[in-house]
Amino acid sequence: MRPKSKEELLILATKNFEKLQQLIDSIPVEQREATFDFEEVFLEKRKEAHWRRDQTIKDVLIHLYEWHSLLLTWVKSNQLGEGVSFLPEPYNWRTTAEMNRGFTKKHQSTTLRQASDWLKESHAEVMLLAKTFDDDQLFQKNQYSWVGNTTLGSYFVSATSSHYDWAIKKIKQSQKQKQKQKGN
Numbered sequence: 307m308r309p310k311s312k313e314e315l316l317i318l319a320t321k322n323f324e325k326l327q328q329l330i331d332s333i334p335v336e337q338r339e340a341t342f343d344f345e346e347v348f349l350e351k352r353k354e355a356h357w358r359r360d361q362t363i364k365d366v367l368i369h370l371y372e373w374h375s376l377l378l379t380w381v382k383s384n385q386l387g388e389g390v391s392f393l394p395e396p397y398n399w400r401t402t403a404e405m406n407r408g409f410t411k412k413h414q415s416t417t418l419r420q421a422s423d424w425l426k427e428s429h430a431e432v433m434l435l436a437k438t439f440d441d442d443q444l445f446q447k448n449q450y451s452w453v454g455n456t457t458l459g460s461y462f463v464s465a466t467s468s469h470y471d472w473a474i475k476k477i478k479q480s481q482k483q484k485q486k487q488k489g490n
Contacts, residue, residue, distance in 0.1 A: 309463050312441050316433065319462075322470035323429050329477055330363060330422075338363055339418050342480040359403075365410050366473045367421040372409040374428035377465040381435060384452040392461065429466070436462050 309315040330338065341361050360366050376392060383390040397405040413421070436444070443449050444459035453461070 309459070309467060310445055312436065312439065312444050312459070315436060315444065315459060315462055315467070319429075319433060319436075319466035319470070322467045322474070326470045326474050326477075329474055333363075333477075333481065337484075340484075342476075343483060345483060345486075359407055359410055360476065361410075362418075363477060364413075364416065364418040364421045366476055367418070367425045368409055368413045368416060369406060370469055370473055371421060371425045371428050372406075373465050373469060374425070374432050377461055378428070378431060378435065380452075380461075381458070384450065389452060432462070432466060436466075 307314075307318075309318050339362060360369060376394070379394075380390060380392045393399065393402065393405065439458065444462065445457050447453075447455065447457055450458060
């Protein structure tokens with residue numbers, strides 16, 4: 307269920323973040339840096355670019371961290387009256403796949419430990435920022451001109467609870483594929 311209030315947002319974001327951390331902690335340390343090995347048959351059935359883009363747990367965590375950074379920069383800049391778009395130049399909503407590939411490339415030398423630490427910090431920062439808004443500011447339309455036709459809360463949901471759910475599903479699927487391959 308998608309959050310529709312500040313309380314629901316904070317609860318679900320916290321819950322899903324903890325589930326993600328627990329999932330990663332449940333994976334043996336020596337397997338946490340392994341490359342995802344999705345079978346081609348599986349990949350052919352998936353249209354989303356991320357199935358081929360994010361190849362490791364680190365890549366998934368970096369993706370989450372970078373989207374937190376987008377949210378934090380966007381909100382803080384607009385609060386200061388700087389009028390920036392959510393997506394940085396030259397990107398738009400049709401070119402997010404290219405931007406996301408850029409995040410992966412940018413962080414090729416980033417370690418899993420760094421990615422994990424940065425994500426924990428950015429999650430805490432996003433949660434603190436969300437707490438500064440009330441229900442109307444987060445979930446009523448037309449509160450801020452820079453948000454457009456949706457709500458500020460929808461951006462927080464997308465960058466937290468929904469994104470964490472995506473990460474959990476992706477990592478679980480990679481583990482499922484590994485188990486399947488061990489059985490063959």
